[in-house]
Structures are given as structure tokens and as C-alpha cells.
Amino acid sequence: MELKRRGFLTIAGLTLLGLTAKPGWDIFSKVELPEPSPTPERLAKKKWGMAVDLKKCWSLEKCKDCIDACHRIHNVPDLGTLKEEIKWIWPVPFEKVFPEHELEYSGEDYHQKPVMVFCNQCDDPPCVKYCPTRATWKRKDGIVMMDFHRCIGCRYCMAGCPYGSRSFNWRDPRPFIKKVHLEFPTRTKGVVEKCNFCEERLNRNLLPACVEACKEKALSFGDLKDPGSDVRRALYHRTIYQRLPELGTKPKVYYIL
């Protein structure tokens, strides 16, 4: 067979392409699965949700127990500035959280009362679809997870979240943690973080830290699919609000008035 230069180059090129295609594909398509939870099947059957009873919450003024508990066990730094603030759960005045329920003539006095806000753990989470590296994803039990080791810090999830639930580490947070809690990872500078519904505690059959810390039992947590769960019982026959339900994100955090 006579092999011309062009023919030879074509064959050589195709061979090279064929040889490198498989390993190349393997490298670039390798998707590391999120760390497996103890029993994935059990997770699929659950749908975690939270209810915040506002009147109970307001009965103790200036109480910060839930915030302190959460920030302590998750190594959330206290940077002391509004600019670089990192927060997983924090209070916002009622009139700002629920402007649509702010009626001028209702005579109610709770406009300025604090409403605890945190990640809504949306059932259709917008943040997940913006992440270019799948560093944030929704688990089978509905928890929106965050992988601090894969986040590249583009902050697109922050642009995608209409609730402002996400914080960014503008600087190395470690010097600003009062006492490092060794059971939860600390973060590096340049990654995004947010509330994780205490998934690390759920794995050990513990309630989320904020729920446990609340003396007034204003927070209820449980499986939304189970009619007997704490959260379902708390919501039963009550007036329920959600943050911006019109956006179609289907929050799994409910506010009871």
C-alpha cells in the first residue's frame, strides 16, 4: 500500500486522537460523588423542614441562643464588620422579611420584631443551577449542601440566591473563630458558606443546633413527609408564611404567626 504524507498524517492523527480520547474523557468527566451519608436509602424517604413560631420567639427579647449555638459549632467567624460579615442564622425585622404582610392599618406592633432567617433549603434551589463546579447540590433528603473544598469562589450562587443566605470568606476566617469546634471543618479564604440544616448532626440522630438551643421551643424540625413529626404538628392549622414563595423556589422553612 502506498502511503502518502497526507494519508499518513491523517492516520497518525486519528490514532493519536483515539488513544487519548478515553483517558482524556476519564479525567475531565470524573465527577466525585458527594460524601456518602450513612444510609442514603433512608435519606431518600425523608424531607427535612423547619418551622419558626414567631410569637414564641418574640417572648424572650434579645435572645441569641440559636445564633450562638449555630455559629459556635459550625466555626462561623466573628469578623466584627458588616462588610465581611459571615452568618448562617440572623435576625431581620418583620417588615423587611415579609413586606407583603405589612399592612398599614392592621394596628399590629410587630413590624420591628426580629424574624430569624437562614438558608431556606429550597426544594427547587436556584443556587444549585448556577454553581459551575457542582460545589453546591441538593441531597435526596432536600438539604442543599455546600462543598468547601470544591468551591472556586466565583460567588455566582450568591447572585442566584434571592434570600441572601450565603456568605463569602473575604479573608482567612480562622483567626476570628473564638474556639475551634473540631468536629466541623473550618473554611479557607475565598469560599462561600451557608446553613446546612446541621446535616452533620442529623447523621448522628441529633436535632439541629438552633432547634436544640431554643429555650422557648420556637423552632420545630422534622420530616415534612411524616404527619406525626414535630414540624408537621407545629404547622397544623396555623397561619403560615414563607419567604418569597412567588419565586417558585419552594422553601422548606415555614414561619408561623
Add this chain to the structure above:
Amino acid sequence: MTDKREKILGEDTVLFEHIYKTGKGFYITVSILGGLVLLGLYAYITQYQEGLTVTGLSRQIFWGVYITNFVFFIGISHAGTFISAVLRVLKAEWRRPISRASELTTVFILMFGVGSVLIDLGRPDRMLYAIRYAHFRSPLLWDICSITTYLTVSSICLYLALIPDIALLRDLGEKREWFYRILSLGWTGTESQHRRLDKAITFMSILVIPVMITVHTVVSFVFAMTIQPLWHSAIFGPYFVVGAIFSGVASVIVVMAILRKAYHLENYIKPIHFNNIGIFLMAMTLLWFYFTFAEYITIVYGNEPIHMDIFWSKISGKFAPLFWLHFVLCFIIPLPILAIKKYRTIRGTVIASISIILGMWLERFVIIVPTLTRQRLPVEQAIYIPTWVEWSIFIGCISLFMLLYVLFTKIFPIVPVWEIREGREKAVSQVGERIRSYLPDDKG
């Protein structure tokens, strides 16, 4: 020796001058630009070590100058393609002397568009994760794909049109002959080579036009795909493309004026070129206004509170000075200059273009930043003042762009010599032929 040189250079000696003659101006320019690049580099090293805390960005306003630069630089890159590809496809003969200058702008500024996003990353060391763990639901991945394609295609366009000129430099055989020999790919200028080159350039020119439109459309999608007020708009794709061509063409006018002056190209880049691009720029000014008007009037009539909050912060709130400044720079100043023939001179078009470039940077800024101040949860203290780090990196990017441009002109001619000669030798008669073909046939 001189005979050979004479034969190759012909009447276009001035086009080669900037390669072989290095004056004092060159060294001064390079050292100033180099200094500014070092300043930018120092700022970036500071940011890399300390984290993004050294910027003015905050939890509330987390995108600022860098993301504005990303949109702005990629916008500018649209001009090169427009002038060289679109005008080539339309057979506009006046493009010949300026096609390379504009393509070069595209290729170089595009790198800084990509670079700006990388500078903005919190963990730049992990940037390749976006490829390794690519998640194609994210509009950022669409950007990566289309910008990479655009950079590849426009680099190929630039290189193809360089080949005959590289061969000329090789034949001159003075400096760096070996280098030109490799890059010229054995070009001898035969009829069949010219035919193939022409085919390849035409093909690439047609290919690059849709790619260019995609690029700025998906850049706008980064914002339009979110549900944030005043970003979530269907008009953003075409609006950004129009803005991109608008600012890009203005940049090419400035580049042309500088090259003309610095390299004595008065005989090649003539007032007619500025006039012709000036007319196009005027059309873009009006088109830009039309899109801006359509965007804002829709918001006003919709009267949704969350949108109106941001709308008023631009019209009469804390962003009003920037908003109105950008409107004056993009519309009020350039329109009369470009519309009135008396002012559409070199000086006039350059003034209009500088105004447009500044205005379009501000436009990107007032699109990106105000939306972040009042995401649905209002926070009182949402102030963003860029720091020296951000400005230094910005200046560093522009200086490095100019430095690369200057160095390029030390190696290659900036006016495509072969295209000028082709115009002189062939196109003049071809155009006559073409016009005759439009006219009624002679009966005889």
C-alpha cells in the same frame, strides 16, 4: 541587497518602519507601560495573599470592578470581528488598512476579559475545577465554552491574514529570519496559495460572526438567568451585543488614531476611514439608546416595587450621578459629533469614541452594582467604593494590553501589506466589474 529590499518594500516602506526602527518613544512607552503592569501585578499579589478583603467588595455588593471589566473587555473584543469579518463579507473595500489593528484588539483584549473573571475568583488555585467538574447548567460554563471558541477562531483569523506578510519579512531576511520562516508555513504567494488563503479567511470570517453574537449573549446570560431585579430581562442578550459592538468600534477608532500618529500611517489610515466608521458608530449610538429606552420604559410601566427600588436608585438615588454621567457619555456627547458631517473628523470621532468607551464602562457598572444593593432583603449599609487594589489591577490590565500591542507591532506590520497591495492591484478593477454587474446589461 538593497535591490531585493526595494523590491519587497516597494512603495510601502513606512509599513515596515515600525519593525526595523526603534526610537526613543518606543522605550519610553514600554517602560511606562511596564511600570504600570508591575503595579497591577503587585496589587494582584497583595490580593492573592490577603484574599478579596483588600477590595471594596462586601457581603452585599460582592461583584464590582472585576466583573464590570469582564463584561467591558469582552465587549470591546467585538469590534475586531465586526470590522474585519463583517466588512470582509460585505466586500467593503475601505476595511483593508484597519482590519489587522481591529483583529488584534479582539484577540488581546479578550484575554483580559477572561482574566478579569479569574482575578475575581476567591480560590484562583481551583479555577480548573470549572473544567474538571464542569456543570453545564451553570451559565458560567456557557461563557467558558463560547469565549474559548471565540478566542480560538479570532486568533486563527488574525494568523491567517498574517501569513503573506510574514513571508515578506522572511524574504527580507534581516532580523529573526528563522522565526518568520517557521511562521510563514512555506508561503510563496502563488496563485493557488492565494486562492486557498482567500477561501480559508472567508470561511473563518463567516464562522466568527455567529460566535461573536453568542459570546456577548451568554455574557449577558450570567445576569439575565438569575431572578434578581433588573438583571432578569429577556432583552439583555441583544442589549449586551449592541453595547459590545458600540464600545468595541469606539475602541478601534482610538487605536487607529494612535497608530496613525505613532507610526506615521497618515497615508494609509485616512480621514475617510474615520468618517466611514463614524457613521456606523452613530448608528450604534442610536441603537444603544433604543435598547436602553426599551429596557427602562418596560420596568417603569410594570411598576413592580422590587424593580422600582433599583430603578429609582439609578434615576434619582445614590447611583444617579453615575447613571446620568454614563448617559451623557454614551449618548448626549457622541451623537451630535457623529451626526454632523463637519465634526465627523479624526479629532471629532476620537473624542466621541473616548466618551463612548468611558460611558460604556460605567454602563456595565450601573447594570451590575445597583441590583446587588437591594437584593430582596434590603440592607442599609450597602456601599461599594473600589480600593486601590481594584484600580491598580484595572490599570495593569489596560497597560498590559497596550504593551502586548506595542510589542506585536515590533514584530509584525500592523497594516496588512498584502491586503493593501491586493486592493491596489486587483480590487480596483474588481469593484468596477462588480458595479457594472449591478447595472442593466448592454444591448448591443
